[in-house]
Amino acid sequence: MLASLKYICTSCSSLTDSQVEIKEEYCLHSRHQGSSCNRCTEVCPQGAIEKGKFIAEKCDGCGLCATICPAGAIQQTWLLKLLPQLIRHVRETQACAFICRKNPKVAGAFRIPCLLGCSEALLLLLASQGAKRILLGAESCVECPRGEMCWDILAARVSHIYEILHDYGAKCQFVFNRDKYKGETKAGRQGEVSSISRRRFLTDIRRGSVNLLGHMVADMGRGFRQEVKKTSLETEKYLPYEHKLLSAAMNNLGARTNQHPKIQGYFGRVEVSQSCHGCGACANACPTGAMTLQEKAGRRILVHAPGKCTGCGLCQEICMQDSIGLTRSVSWQAVSEEKQYEVANRPARQMETALGSMENRLSFLLGCGLKKN
Known part of the structure; x- marks a missing residue:
C-alpha cells in the first residue's frame, strides 16, 4: 500500500514539475502533416514520445529531445531559468560544474535533471563567455540504466566542441569525474580533460562563487529570449532557443578571436x-x-x-x-x-x-x- 502511494506521489510530482515544456504548435508535424521528422521519438530513452504525442508519465526530464529538436518545439524549463545565473557564474569564476539531480548537493555546482540536457549549444556558449574549465559530474550515472549512453553522447559532444574551439583558437577544458578521458577529434587531435582532481576543481569554484549566492541576472543582453506573436501557422516564425544560444556562442568566439x-x-x-x-x-x-x-x-x-x-x-x-x-x-x-x-x-x-x-x-x-x- 505504501509502495503504491509512493509511486502515485512520484508520478504526480513528475507531472506537476515537468523539466521539459512541449509546444505542439511549433512541431514540424503541425506545420506539415507529411513531415518525416522523428528525431525526438528516436532519441527518447524513456519512450515518452510516440508519433509526435508526449506521454508525461513516462518522461523523466532528461532533456535529450530538447537538444535535438530543430523546430524548438521542446524546451528545458531549468535552462530557461538558470541561464542568466550560469553566464554570470562563468564570467566571475571562469568555471562551471554540472551534476545530476540524483547526486548530493555540492556547493558551487549546478544540479540539473540530467547531464544529457547539457547540449553543445549550452556548453559552447559557456566556453565563449570565458569558461576555462567545465565539470560534468555524475557519480550516479554508474547506477543509472542509461548511464553508458549518457557518457557516450557527452563524449561525442565534447569531441565536436573541441574541434570548434580549435578552429577558433580558443580553449576550454572539460573535466569528467570518471577515469581519464580523451576527446579525439576527426583530425586526430586529443584533448586531456581530467588533469585536475574533482575536489580541487570544486574548491576553485567555491572560492569564486561566494558572491553569486542568490544572485540572478535580469538581462543577459540581446537575442536570448524572444516573445513570439501568436498568429496563424502560416505567418508565425520562431527561432529555437538552442539556436539562439549557438548564434550567440559563435558571435562571441568570432569577436574574441577574429576568426570565422x-x-x-x-x-x-x-x-x-x-x-x-x-x-x-x-x-x-x-x-x-x-x-x-x-x-x-x-x-x-x-x-x-x-x-x-x-x-x-x-x-x-x-x-x-x-x-x-x-x-x-x-x-x-x-x-x-x-x-x-x-x-x-x-x-x-x-x-x-x-x-x-x-x-x-x-x-x-x-x-x-x-x-x-
Whole structure:
C-alpha cells in the first residue's frame, strides 16, 4: 500500500514539475502533416514520445529531445531559468560544474535533471563567455540504466566542441569525474580533460562563487529570449532557443578571436535548382523564417538566411518540384553578419503556367480528381 502511494506521489510530482515544456504548435508535424521528422521519438530513452504525442508519465526530464529538436518545439524549463545565473557564474569564476539531480548537493555546482540536457549549444556558449574549465559530474550515472549512453553522447559532444574551439583558437577544458578521458577529434587531435582532481576543481569554484549566492541576472543582453506573436501557422516564425544560444556562442568566439571558420552541423544553406517555379510553399512552411518570398517588379524572389536555418529539411519535403538542396556547411561570418542570399528569381507569370501542373499534383496527393468545367 505504501509502495503504491509512493509511486502515485512520484508520478504526480513528475507531472506537476515537468523539466521539459512541449509546444505542439511549433512541431514540424503541425506545420506539415507529411513531415518525416522523428528525431525526438528516436532519441527518447524513456519512450515518452510516440508519433509526435508526449506521454508525461513516462518522461523523466532528461532533456535529450530538447537538444535535438530543430523546430524548438521542446524546451528545458531549468535552462530557461538558470541561464542568466550560469553566464554570470562563468564570467566571475571562469568555471562551471554540472551534476545530476540524483547526486548530493555540492556547493558551487549546478544540479540539473540530467547531464544529457547539457547540449553543445549550452556548453559552447559557456566556453565563449570565458569558461576555462567545465565539470560534468555524475557519480550516479554508474547506477543509472542509461548511464553508458549518457557518457557516450557527452563524449561525442565534447569531441565536436573541441574541434570548434580549435578552429577558433580558443580553449576550454572539460573535466569528467570518471577515469581519464580523451576527446579525439576527426583530425586526430586529443584533448586531456581530467588533469585536475574533482575536489580541487570544486574548491576553485567555491572560492569564486561566494558572491553569486542568490544572485540572478535580469538581462543577459540581446537575442536570448524572444516573445513570439501568436498568429496563424502560416505567418508565425520562431527561432529555437538552442539556436539562439549557438548564434550567440559563435558571435562571441568570432569577436574574441577574429576568426570565422566554416564548420559543419549547426546551420543550413539552401540551394534551389532551375525547376523551381517560385510558388513560395517552402517560405510559408519554414518554421524559423530562414526562407522568405519577396515580390518585386513582376518577379518572385526566394531569399535564404543561413543564420536562421536549423537544417530541419521541411522546405525539401514540401517542395513539389524537388528543387531544393540542403547543405550543413556554413561560414560563421554569414551567421554573425546575418547575411541573406537570393536563391531563386522567377518571373511571376511562370506561376500561371505552372498552376495546371500544381493542381494535378495536389489532386494526386489528396487522392481525388480534378473537376472539369
